[in-house]
Amino acid sequence: MGATQQPPTTINRVALVTGAAQGIGRATALRLAADGLDVAVADLPVKADALTKVAEEIRGLGCKALALIADVSKEDQVKAMVEATVSGLGRLDVMVANAGVAKAAAIGVMDAEMEDWEETWDVNIRGTILCYKYAARQMVKQNIRGRIIGASSICGLRGYAGMGGYCISKAAVRSLTQSMALELRQHGITVNAYAPGVIETNMTAMDVDKQHGPGFGVKSLLKVTEFRTGKPEDVANIVSFLASSDAHFVTGQTISVDDGVHFA
Template structure:
């Protein structure tokens, strides 16, 4: 990925004030990127404290607030950057436990707006900027193990994560000629705020997650840093011939 060497490479990670996103930002900063932390305004204190922590460690870090489901906000966020080399569309929400036989679709629209539309907008505006820059880039999205293997009670969330895989393949097909690779990671159960929030939402959710843990070959819950290591590789020069792929990082739940 030949780049303009006059300025430092920039990586933007959405939903990165905490959890997996925060670990990804920390790893990319250690890789030498100028990192941009994105989150919603209600996470302002966390995001800004994290940026200050990184700066104190000698890294270049900034914060941009935007709702990834909002067309104009994502467009403005990306366009405000002087350059963009890596876009990590990490932001997501977890839907409540739901089944196809439920007599409601509570949470369906919000989950699709954030998880799927959010990825589309991040991919779209990152691609436009990277094409204009002329030296390529890396676009990386967040699928899930339930985007490969259904689990009980995950109907809405699973549907968004399957769709992200398709979106990633389509984007990779269109953008390869511009030296832009597009891939996504598919975590299993990761010890993050999002997973903890889901497990605490109901006894049923906790039971489902415990079943997942027992099914893993590795026999432990993943950590956000595990995912960050994978994203670091997908963003690297060494991953230049990998595109359109969804890489599982699940401790051995799905074998492909």
């Protein structure tokens, strides 16, 4: 009798999600795990305990998980984060550059505190560039049709008074996504972004800013109280699609998830 044929080994796709300890990042990591991907989750040291819990939740869904500590504004840490993902989970198929901050929100240009604005840009712009850069390098090396996904915002689709610093950072993500999509088309790698409206997370929970007090936070400045607020899972649903094989013909897009606040 001939040797018994073994069934082909199934290789799980692997995603890396930054800013994954809470909010949209956590919801995205869990949704991708529910879709069957192994997931590396990354966040800052102060979020380590919450990050560990997210990794445990992913394992509870039957997928492998890896919790990584990284500051996305630091190039050496982003490089190490991608390398650790590949070392621990075997590959990288999906990068979700979700990490972001809003220190520049609720501050007008005349009152701009440049340190706050630059800190926002370091994470939202520089951090996204670095995640795109090292994810792309790894995907090209693997010769796969990877998925790179970034976090823009409705603030990246139009300007809002009093939010110039934050709007700049999210518009940069949209522009970067378009440029990167064209650069990576030849490799079959898609690059897209999501643009949430007001999502119920820690960032928007307090409608307050440090200069003006209550009633001058993100919700008030966006003047979208007549629209519904969304859940982190609403954004995760879009990421799930963009990460899938069904989205192979979608690239360079920034997709609004905002209950109709902004029309393209």
